[in-house]
Amino acid sequence: MVLTRISLYEIVKSLKKAEEGSIGRQTRWISSLKVVWKKDTRLDEAIEKDKRYKQCARVVKEVLNEPGQVIPLRYLEKRRERLRLTFKAKSFVDMNPCLFEIYYDRIKPKSEPVQFIRPTPRLRAFLVDEERIYAENEPLLVSKLCRLLMMAKDHVICADKLVHVKRDFGFPNDFLVKLVPKYPNYFRLIGSPEQGKSFLELVSWNPDLAKSTIQLRAQDETLKTGVRVRPNFNVKLPSGFFLRKEMREWTRDWLEQDYISPYEDVSHLDQASKEMEKRTVGVVHELLSLSLLKRVPVPTLGKFCDEFRFSNAFSTVFTRHSGIFYLSLKGGIKTAVLREAYKDDELVDRDPLLAIKDKFLRLLEDGWQERKDRLKQHREQVQKDRDLLLAAESNEPIERLCD
Template identity: 30%
Template sequence: MMPWLIGRSRHRPLRPAVELQRATLVNVKLKWTKDRTLDSVVSRERHLRPVLHLIERISADSSGQSPAQELSPRRHHSEVSTFMRRFPSVFYETFSSRTGGPWFALTNAACLLRQRELRLLCQMESDFVDRLRRLLMMSVDRALPLGTIDQLRWDMGLPSCYQRSLVPRYPTFFDLIQPPGDERVWMKLVSWDTRLAVSELQRSRAAQVSEEGEEKCLAFPVRFPRGFGLKKKCMEWLHEWQTLPYTSPYADASGLDPRTDVSEKRNVGVFHELLHLTLGKKTERKNVSNLRKALSLPQKFTKVFERHPGIFYLSQKMGTQTVVLREAYGAGRELLYKHPLIDIRDEYLALMKDSWTTRRSDERADECTCV
């Protein structure tokens, strides 16, 4: 951690170069450095999402079991069966003579964990509703297509059927509309809440002021990985950039010139807040590709991830790019603050990991039988 990057309590007088920064976007490029710790944060969840999708499908069946061919219509049932057999601690396989194919049910451990997850989703409903409201409040028209929200659903912890189960219960917050000439269904914010229109960066600054009794520069926490070399020119630019005015992602930014560093700081603030709305403080880069117009962002807006590697990390794991908020993970791969749903997902991961032990034990037993 480099304390001077976080800003100073008193600003020094602006030099002409700083005034120029306020008018133009400084062309500074910082190198990408591999971060194995944050890469492991991404890769350890490789199979978690499809496993939880299958658990949800099975638990929704009144019989508590489902045929493989109905669990994932987009894939051949043999692929689904092969995948589920990799996790015997999660899925229990049976055979139906009537259908002539494998059926799957949840193990007792998976069943109990699913019940706890469902209870938690009910208990934390107001939290997920607030996250959804804040996402809509960040958009220019206070509305987003359902398809765009769906891309962030998993990361924000929203239930899969939120359009049918969550939205109708809050008519004072949400409305589903279909604009003329648009085939898409949009979710629109019905009422604005000033209490929610405060970014996480502003909340943390307010806490610092309250504890220390003095005003601090509203700068982003920056942490570079070990061995990251920062040239003097880049250090000076980054420090001056941190002292530029901060525009809340919930504020009207139509008056900002997109060709300035001040505007770029607003763009960084938008993604900083967006990642804070996710449970794991990360999301795939492609998930934000449809948010440019909705969040009033410039062309090639995702380049801020490369220009600010001390704030964001771009992981290349699993054949895609995942944006991770560095500050959320501190020096390790564990979140500094874990949402209760993340704790449940970690327990699913542990259960999936147990499957490897179970499979090795079965393989050793088969070898002994053969001998």
């Protein structure tokens, strides 16, 4: 009798083990294989280089949003923490002479004059150039906005979320007010913007835009070689990065799966299926490809989990697919970077709208050089005055106290 019990126990145990193994084989596509995160110094440097540029852009935006595009310097000083300025506002203005100029005015008619700042003529000239570049690239802006909506569930995205990511994708500040109404054949703004419940909806589907970057690349290669090329991801592991054997096998099998376009309807797919992971990677790849710098903070992408049907654990794809993406931790913010868009720390896949950033950087660098030259001249003048003073003192006659 004891033997029978043991036999039944072993049978039940073996059945449970087999069942667990079967479940494990089904879910290992999603959760069982993990990759150790490895720092990529070059890509971190690319993010670090933009730190000063972004800081200047934040302050410029702050001033331009003020009535009359002017602000008392002391008011800007009070906003230092929100603007993430690590030094005084006056020092910032002095360090960037091409951005703002200081003048005196009254806050109230009978108050004492205080220091105000306003855009310099050179900054205003840049703003005119910015408008021109936006106008020249309007078809690109429209296609980007269409593609975002075409990937979204029900082809609708909350307007507030789009405003939040406008800088990431290169949209102008007023795109909902000026760009969207110009294309009623593509876009419809629904809801109440005043109450923060407005949504942007796609009106018509453009099949010419429903091709991802990966599909277009495969199409180009097919035309060049005359051999049909399957759409798939470029996997480029960083130097010194190695995958364990089981992970290499998993990656190989995963790449063999059919590519799922981010513009396909996937409402029928199970969230935990391997096909859905393939589609998630495809959507993230397309979002990063559409972005201005081919990188987007992970929390920003996370705001669109519902619209793009991401799971709550979608961010794990950045480490599991480390040959496609890089997860940077620079600045205490997780940033998803598209590896194929960079060579070392240089962006090679450049968006035409980056011409705006290039012009702004030149404006900043001109100001930095002018300040550097001014400080150098000041030091040279101080040294010259010191030398003249020492020479004058050495030529003075010595007074004799007694004969």
